[in-house]
Amino acid sequence: MSLRHAVLAALLEGEASGYDLAKGFDASVANFWMATPQQLYRELERMEGEGLVQARVVEQERRPNKRVFSLTDAGSAALHDFTATPAKPTAIRDELMVKVQAVDSGDAEAVVEAVSAQLAFSRGKLARYERLRERLLVGRGEEEYLASGGRVGPYLTLMRGLSFERENIAWAERTVGILRQRHGLVTHAVDGER
Numbered sequence: 001m002s003l004r005h006a007v008l009a010a011l012l013e014g015e016a017s018g019y020d021l022a023k024g025f026d027a028s029v030a031n032f033w034m035a036t037p038q039q040l041y042r043e044l045e046r047m048e049g050e051g052l053v054q055a056r057v058v059e060q061e062r063r064p065n066k067r068v069f070s071l072t073d074a075g076s077a078a079l080h081d082f083t084a085t086p087a088k089p090t091a092i093r094d095e096l097m098v099k100v101q102a103v104d105s106g107d108a109e110a111v112v113e114a115v116s117a118q119l120a121f122s123r124g125k126l127a128r129y130e131r132l133r134e135r136l137l138v139g140r141g142e143e144e145y146l147a148s149g150g151r152v153g154p155y156l157t158l159m160r161g162l163s164f165e166r167e168n169i170a171w172a173e174r175t176v177g178i179l180r181q182r183h184g185l186v187t188h189a190v191d192g193e194r
Contacts, residue, residue, distance in 0.1 A: 003043045004052065006033040008071060008079040011053065012151065015070040018044055032157055044069055052078055100175065108183035112176055119172035126165040133158055 010016070010024055021044070022037040035043075047053045052075035055067045071079070096114055103111045136155055137145050146152060179185065 003033075003035055003039060004047055005079065005082045006035070007040065007043055007047065008052065008075050008082075009153070011069060011071045011075070012079075013154075015068045017058075017066045017068045019066070021069075032160065047075070050074075103179060108179055109185055112179050112183075112185055115172050115175050115179070119169060119176065122165045122168040122172065126162065126169065129158060129162050129165060133162065 006025075007021065010021055013024070016024065018037065018041045021040050022035075025033070025035055025040065044053060044055075048055055048069070051072055053069045054072050055069050057065050058068055059065050096118055099106065099111050099114055133155075136149075136158065140149065145155060149155065
C-alpha cells in the first residue's frame with residue numbers, strides 16, 4: 001500500500017486542503033497509517049499531476065488562500081482497483097519489541113521507561129479514538145450506526161485502532177509489572193499509571 005491510497009480514502013470524506021488532510025490523518029487514520037504533513041503535500045502534488053485528484057483555490061480574507069483537493073473519476077477508479085487487490089499480510093518492525101526481547105542482557109530500567117512511554121502514548125491515542133467514536137456515533141448506539149449510519153469504513157478502522165491501543169495498554173501494563181518485579185525496580189509515578 002502506498003500513501004496515495006490512504007489519501008484517496010481520506011478524500012472520500014469530501015474536499016480537503018493539505019492542512020485538513022494532515023489533521024484528519026492524525027485524528028482518523030493514524031491508527032493504521034502515519035504520514036508527515038510534508039509527505040502528504042508531496043503526494044498530493046504527484047496525485048494532481050497524475051489526474052487522481054483535482055485542486056481548486058479557495059480565497060480567504062484574513063488568511064492566505066488555500067488549495068482544496070477532491071477525488072477525480074480516475075482517483076475513484078484507482079481506489080476501487082486498490083480495494084479489489086488482495087491485501088498483503090502486515091509486517092511488523094517494532095524497535096520497542098527488540099528492546100524487550102533483549103532486556104535480560106540490557107538496561108532493564110531503560111526498557112521499563114521505554115515501555116512506560118509507549119503506555120502513556122497508547123493511553124493518549126485511545127482517549128483521542130474514544131472521542132472520535134463519540135463524534136461518529138452522535139448519540140446512536142454502535143449497532144444502529146453500523147446498520148444505518150453514514151460511511152461504515154471509517155468506523156470499522158476506528159474499531160481496529162481502539163482494539164489495538166487497548167491491547168497495547170494491557171500488554172505494556174503487564175510488561176512493566178513483570179520487568180519491575182524480575183529486576184527489582186521501583187515504581188515511578190511518571191509511568192502514567194492510574
